[in-house]
Amino acid sequence: MSISSLFMKGLDFPMQSMSTLSGKASDAGDGEVARDAGEENIFDFSSSSIKSHRFKTTGLRIRPKLASAQAVLSSKLEQPLGTQTSAHEEQEDMKPEYLERLTRSTEEMTADKDIEKQVMADEALGKEDSKNEWKGRTELKEKLKDRMRERLGGCLDNDESSEREMTDSRRHRQRSWVAKQRHAHTSRDGELYMDRGTERDGEDQDRGMKEFVPHPVLSRVLLHSSASSSSSFNNSSAESDEVFSEGEDAAARRKTMSRCRSWRTFLTMMQWSKRTQSPWIQLAGHQGNVKLSEGGEVLKRFCEVENICLQALMSDALYQFVPQYFGHISQDGDRYIRLEDLLSGLKYPVIMDCKMGVRTYQEDEIIKARSNVTMRTDMYHKMVKVDPAAPTEEEHALGGVTKLRYMQWRDDSSTTSTLGFRVEGIVMGNGKVLRDFYKTCTNAQVTETLLSFTKRQVPILKAYKSRLQALNETLKLSAFFSKHEIIGSSLLFVHDSNNKANIWMIDFGKTIPTPDNVHLKHDVPWVEGNREDGYLTGLISLISLLGEAIGQAEEDKEPSLSDFH
Ligand SMILES: O=P(O)(O)O[C@H]1[C@H](O)[C@@H](OP(=O)(O)O)[C@H](OP(=O)(O)O)[C@@H](OP(=O)(O)O)[C@H]1O
Numbered sequence: 001m002s003i004s005s006l007f008m009k010g011l012d013f014p015m016q017s018m019s020t021l022s023g024k025a026s027d028a029g030d031g032e033v034a035r036d037a038g039e040e041n042i043f044d045f046s047s048s049s050i051k052s053h054r055f056k057t058t059g060l061r062i063r064p065k066l067a068s069a070q071a072v073l074s075s076k077l078e079q080p081l082g083t084q085t086s087a088h089e090e091q092e093d094m095k096p097e098y099l100e101r102l103t104r105s106t107e108e109m110t111a112d113k114d115i116e117k118q119v120m121a122d123e124a125l126g127k128e129d130s131k132n133e134w135k136g137r138t139e140l141k142e143k144l145k146d147r148m149r150e151r152l153g154g155c156l157d158n159d160e161s162s163e164r165e166m167t168d169s170r171r172h173r174q175r176s177w178v179a180k181q182r183h184a185h186t187s188r189d190g191e192l193y194m195d196r197g198t199e200r201d202g203e204d205q206d207r208g209m210k211e212f213v214p215h216p217v218l219s220r221v222l223l224h225s226s227a228s229s230s231s232s233f234n235n236s237s238a239e240s241d242e243v244f245s246e247g248e249d250a251a252a253r254r255k256t257m258s259r260c261r262s263w264r265t266f267l268t269m270m271q272w273s274k275r276t277q278s279p280w281i282q283l284a285g286h287q288g289n290v291k292l293s294e295g296g297e298v299l300k301r302f303c304e305v306e307n308i309c310l311q312a313l314m315s316d317a318l319y320q321f322v323p324q325y326f327g328h329i330s331q332d333g334d335r336y337i338r339l340e341d342l343l344s345g346l347k348y349p350v351i352m353d354c355k356m357g358v359r360t361y362q363e364d365e366i367i368k369a370r371s372n373v374t375m376r377t378d379m380y381h382k383m384v385k386v387d388p389a390a391p392t393e394e395e396h397a398l399g400g401v402t403k404l405r406y407m408q409w410r411d412d413s414s415t416t417s418t419l420g421f422r423v424e425g426i427v428m429g430n431g432k433v434l435r436d437f438y439k440t441c442t443n444a445q446v447t448e449t450l451l452s453f454t455k456r457q458v459p460i461l462k463a464y465k466s467r468l469q470a471l472n473e474t475l476k477l478s479a480f481f482s483k484h485e486i487i488g489s490s491l492l493f494v495h496d497s498n499n500k501a502n503i504w505m506i507d508f509g510k511t512i513p514t515p516d517n518v519h520l521k522h523d524v525p526w527v528e529g530n531r532e533d534g535y536l537t538g539l540i541s542l543i544s545l546l547g548e549a550i551g552q553a554e555e556d557k558e559p560s561l562s563d564f565h
């Protein structure tokens with residue numbers, strides 16, 4: 001699959017500069033929002049944290065992300081599936097076992113209470129069986145909580161109060177959701193609206209929200225975000241500050257927020273409403289492949305191969321490196337894979353897509369090319385645009401190249417064949433899209449790209465390096481990695497103006513299981529037939545070049561003689 005779209009979140013970008021990464025460069029203006037990252041290292045992607053499968057201090061899932069991700073997760077946990085989509089959307093199966101477990105968790109909580117009572121009664125009678133059942137359930141609950149903590153990047157870590165808050169909030173949300181359902185109705189266009197009567201149900205709770213209710217998107221968001229109501233306002237300031245506009249005065253913000261039933265509801269509403277109403281442009285690649293849903297999920301055009309991979313990844317050691325997969329959906333006659341939005345909660349995100357591996361085509365492509373020589377004029381033109389001398393005389397005469405020829409040329413003329421990865425595109429914090437990396441071929445050029453992408457911010461460079469080292473460790477434990485040939489997959493680097501950074505594995509459309517007799521090493525040269533993908537080759541190169549970039553950025557920071565004059 002091509003790196004077709006990189007879309008930005010509406011909340012954080014000027015509308016005109018929202019863009020997708022992949023495709024022709026946009027005409028974004030200047031005036032990039034550049035901020036120096038603080039020196040403190042807020043990231044911890046060390047292998048020890050990976051081994052424990054927890055990211056206690058990662059800066060990755062910043063708190064607004066918690067609100068958003070929690071709401072998304074909660075809506076999966078507690079709302080009947082059919083209500084998560086508009087009427088014309090058809091919810092399809094969500095096969096992974098863990099998702100089923102998550103949806104069961106609310107019932108389990110109620111059941112837990114009953115068992116708890118039973119245990120107490122039985123204890124008096126000295127019965128052991130129900131004690132054991134209770135213990136088993138408690139362990140299961142702990143496991144589920146751990147999983148949620150991990151998915152939320154440690155946002156819940158070491159925070160008993162937020163755990164309690166979440167449990168209380170779940171109960172509250174469930175009650176509140178049931179109440180709201182009685183009053184929600186669906187309009188002809190499939191949008192959910194709230195009856196004014198609903199407000200009477202929980203007058204105090206909803207008073208602050210009335211002004212937002214009439215908006216169709218917001219009312220839908222509100223319905224979802226009853227999911228996130230109970231937390232205390234005190235915890236919120238750090239988070240809220242991140243989503244309000246810079247110029248807005250703090251007292252006014254708090255006043256606005258205190259009018260709301262809860263800061264989290266408000267936060268979610270703001271994020272989702274702004275994002276869902278914002279346009280995003282897919283510049284090239286597979287047009288229409290990726291889009292944002294109204295609920296804040298990423299919808300990617302359905303691909304069976306990718307769907308199977310994502311399902312498998314959800315129960316693999318690598319799951320913490322891939323977006324959460326929510327199953328798939330049919331919408332307006334098209335099928336989409338539902339994914340967590342990796343940009344959610346990031347402020348002025350800066351994004352880089354690196355396509356991994358020493359080749360970007362499957363071996364099948366070679367076989368196809370032998371039997372069916374289809375000339376692609378579009379690929380010929382793309383080739384000529386970059387290098388008019390690249391096509392052979394014959395190709396010039398035909399005005400076309402085969403897909404294999406084009407893909408091989410792309411791999412050989414970039415760093416794919418040599419370093420095992422290539423930079424496909426970058427979106428800077430102001431929405432400016434950079435895609436012209438065709439001539440980025442040497443180590444020095446890639447290092448320079450990493451430096452400008454991060455604006456030479458050492459903490460960000462270090463966070464990226466640490467995350468990749470953690471990925472490297474995790475790949476060794478991954479059953480998925482040992483059994484798959486990973487072609488055309490990308491690492492999505494994201495950081496923002498709040499010093500948050502992370503890297504995710506995306507795009508598994510050309511990732512296929514290896515035959516039983518093939519055991520890939522992922523770091524040896526590819527020759528036709530050995531199926532090697534060079535994924536680790538690329539990862540090691542990236543780690544090493546990030547190290548080089550860190551060295552250079554630190555050198556730049558060392559005081560020179562002129563600083564003392
Ligand atoms: O990136 P540019 O140079 O534009 O070339 C693209 C990428 O190689 C795509 O691979 P990927 O998806 O791995 O990025 C490939 O898609 P597929 O190989 O997935 O089909 C496209 O083939 P076509 O979709 O046939 O045009 C090809 O045009």
Ligand SMILES: Nc1ncnc2c1ncn2[C@@H]1O[C@H](COP(=O)(O)OP(=O)(O)O)[C@@H](O)[C@H]1O
Pocket residue numbers: 001002003004005006007021022285286289290298300323339340341342343353490492506507508509
């Ligand atoms: N879960 C996600 N969250 C945020 N952005 C995403 C997500 N998945 C994909 N994207 C964006 O969409 C672009 C294309 O995604 P990808 O999966 O590579 O699609 P394709 O198969 O069309 O190349 C990526 O470069 C990335 O910017």
